[in-house]
Amino acid sequence: MPLLPVEERIKSFREIELGYSVEQAIKEAGRCLQCKEPLCEKGCPAGVECKAFIEQVMLGEFDKAVAIIQEKNPLPCFTGRVCAEEVQCEGACILAKKKQAVAIKALERFVAQHGKNEWKAGKGNGKKVAIVGSGPAGMAAAVELRKNGFSATVFEALPLLGGILSWGIPGYRLGKECVERVVKEMKENKVQFRAKEKVGEAKMLSSLMQDFDAVLLAIGEGKAKKIKLPGIEKQGILYWDGFLQGFGRGGKSLNGKKAVVLGGGNTAIDCARTLRRLGCTVTVAYRKNMPFMPCNKSELVHAMEEDIEFKMQLAPQAFLGKESLEMVRFKKMAIEKERFVETEETEEIEADVCVLAVGQEYDATVANGTELQGKEIKINGCKTELWGVFAAGDLANEEKTVVHSIASAKKAVEEIELYLEGKKQEGI
Ligand SMILES: Cc1cc2nc3c(=O)[nH]c(=O)nc-3n(C[C@H](O)[C@H](O)[C@H](O)COP(=O)(O)OP(=O)(O)OC[C@H]3O[C@@H](n4cnc5c(N)ncnc54)[C@H](O)[C@@H]3O)c2cc1C
CATH class of the missing domain: 3.50.50.60 (FAD/NAD(P)-binding domain)
Structure with a gap:
């Protein structure tokens, strides 16, 4: 991956990784062995079908490539920048043992930039879900919910949307225009954002539980x-x-x-x-x-x-x-x-x-006014002990990374769908 020279890097907050050109991406994709049993996919916590998307890059079909990634991971522009590839997809790549793994993360970043797969909200099903927190877990959940026809309202304590992607990970690793682009696309698909509304202060969790069919806590561990x-x-x-x-x-x-x-x-x-x-x-x-x-x-x-x-x-x-x-x-x-x-x-x-x-720890004020005020929120998978309240991202995960947050948000949306179909919220 081409990089900014060091002397320039330390003078600015510009992204230091410059991304592949079309020629570089196709050449790198050409190194993939297209294994019968692709280990890279087992290495991806979101289960992205790396082999298939890399094949599309090789063929110059970038729109198809991004569509394949987004089946499992709706936010590849983030993971293509910040994933720990050496212990995930690339660590598992068979070529890592011999010489150099295929640069799967850089290819994902390239595809997120060059491929077009504008997602569309599904036909409305009349069900409303509140999401607390606009980090990668909250964003991934909102995309999945809208695709499946739910209304999605995201409550965010800060004026800035994006969670740690906006205020934590610095711009020289993750340019803020990426976050803005994703948020814009979400707004176009009628995800509603309520910034500067901290749940537990400006708005109580108990009122969300009344006003919405389900609530997803995606508050991270930003303290x-x-x-x-x-x-x-x-x-x-x-x-x-x-x-x-x-x-x-x-x-x-x-x-x-x-x-x-x-x-x-x-x-x-x-x-x-x-x-x-x-x-x-x-x-x-x-x-x-x-x-x-x-x-x-x-x-x-x-x-x-x-x-x-x-x-x-x-x-x-x-x-x-x-x-x-x-x-x-x-x-x-x-x-x-x-x-x-x-x-x-x-x-x-x-x-x-x-x-x-x-x-790091989570901000427990979210539970103010509920039976959990002052107590630890018990979470099992993506279910909390509050009826109709689910959890995703750092709050729910052992592994506190962006890709794990996205994967858990997808899982939480599946659980919310089951719950709203009338199946019991078991497991706590
Ligand atoms: C400096 C830093 C660098 C990192 N680098 C990497 C990396 O390179 N790769 C990687 O994979 N991971 C990295 N991580 C971890 C990664 O950022 C987190 O795993 C991920 O952001 C968690 O996503 P989330 O959506 O659960 O929470 P967050 O991103 O923390 O977002 C939670 C959001 O909820 C909001 N919120 C909290 N309480 C309330 C409330 N009561 N009401 C309304 N809103 C609320 C917060 O303001 C925040 O916007 C890094 C973390 C940090 C801090």
Whole structure:
């Protein structure tokens, strides 16, 4: 995949992956062996028929290719940019064992751009579904529901639609015009969006349960988990959610600052690469070592190319400085009996800014005014313990990724259809 040169990358929030040309895509598709039993499809959490869509790319039939993908995944422009291909489709590709896997993710991105498969809402069936949250799970569910003739109304707490795709994943990985294009298409198909209406505050879940035939909670886990460490209140310390919402779209400068990011997932690397673009020198500190970092491999490679330093086996202990942060103190971790354990040895890293990206949780206020207020929402698959209320996306999933969110939204829509056909909502 062609990339922006590093010097240009760190000066802007422009997408760094430039996408294939028509010739490059057809050539890459031509490397596919068209296996009798395509393992790549087993590797895709949404079950996309990779073999068939790649064959259509090879033939130059991009409209047919995108139609095949959208059978299983209505939002390929997102997954073609942010999936962890190395542990999904491409990790399973037979060619990965010998030389290089077919670049399935890049082909998906190409097809989403070049293929036309404008979906159309189905004939109305008179049933209304409320969706809480406009991230990939909420969007995928709304598309599926409209295709099947349901009315779909999406309630979103923020003014911005798209969930983490809009305010979390930075524009240099996922251009915001992608989200705008998908939302526009949804509006054309009469998906109704109610931005700035937080369920549990502006609108109560109990009233949605009365006004709609079913409710889907797709609220994600967009809140940072708070940690208690000495000095956490110092100026210059930020959690990932506030940092990405405030700085993640560029337009601000932290030029010359020394920044430390705590964590090893995509969120940590996105914070690090954003800080780099804002003019900081950046160190990522992680408790374990590199093979354990849960971030996408491509993120790690790009971060290294962008001169971000990585320090492994460091567990944060305290934030030092007067009012403002000056230093982060860590305990070094050792490996004992295949486990990471803290030692008494310490290390300090100078920092004016520290971004904490060490955990996420959902915003429980959604259940205000229901029997679940103040309790954990129990979820089994995509069913909740509230009658007629379903769940999808990060809220319901073990694996918190875009493709898993889309796959679970499709499953939730199937369950909602069964429920509305009068079948019992079992399983909780
Ligand atoms: C920085 C970052 C980078 C990531 N990188 C990747 C990646 O490279 N690849 C990948 O596959 N995954 C990645 N992920 C994970 C991925 O973004 C999530 O798995 C996915 O967005 C979850 O989708 P969702 O629809 O469940 O939730 P979200 O995208 O979180 O959307 C939920 C929406 O619900 C809204 N909401 C919440 N509560 C309410 C309420 N009470 N009323 C109304 N609206 C409400 C929120 O405002 C939000 O808009 C990343 C996550 C982060 C934070």
